[in-house]
Amino acid sequence: MRILYIIYQICIGLPIFLVLTLLTALTTMLGCWLGDGHFWGYYPGKIWSQLTCWVFLLPVKVEGHEHIDHNTSYVFVANHQGAFDIFLIYGFLGRNFKWMMKQSLRNIPLVGKACQSAGFIFVDRSSPRQIYRTIKYAERILQGGTSLVVFPEGRRTFTGQMNPFKKGAFFLADQLQLPVVPMTISGSFDILPRTGKLLHWHPLKLTIHKPIYPVGKGDENLNMLMEKSREMIAGGFSE
Incomplete structure (x- = not known):
């Protein structure tokens, strides 16, 4: 069965x-250039992600959609197991959102330009001025239910276990006073770990937890958001 799946993914998938x-x-860039970046910056990527999971025959299960108010903007944070985290969230979260991405991802041919056209938030930590500009840009984007998705670990895990969280997403949530929604991703590491070359068939699961609302503003609130998010994401594995 493993041999057949390898042949299928190489020759067809x-x-x-x-x-x-x-x-x-191309569709994202053209659609955003013509005008409606809110629509074209999200739906082509959503369909691409769903089709990718279906093409590679990967079953997907999502729990927790009922926790989300579609008129509220959130900062979604998730563990980062592997490459298929992108397709799971983009295709099946069911919310119009923007990714928070490393500045270096702008340089990926064609894809980087499409992400820029879609209005994704590239983090430039080169100076306090650039960080301030990132916050003000995010404040303009995250309106009317448009949300943000961040991997607070910053990079994919090598072991399947969560890496320490960075503060960027929680700092932004604190500054903009947005609720944080932790999400647990399961199965992605088994499909394609960071050191993997070929896919393994495995189910994917996304667990959307209840929002964590800000309490005050400043370091105490930031640390609370970060600690509770990590705790809830880790608890999703046992569930």
């Missing part, structure tokens, strides 16, 4: 995925 990626990037 990968070529389809590459075509889908090219079409999605």
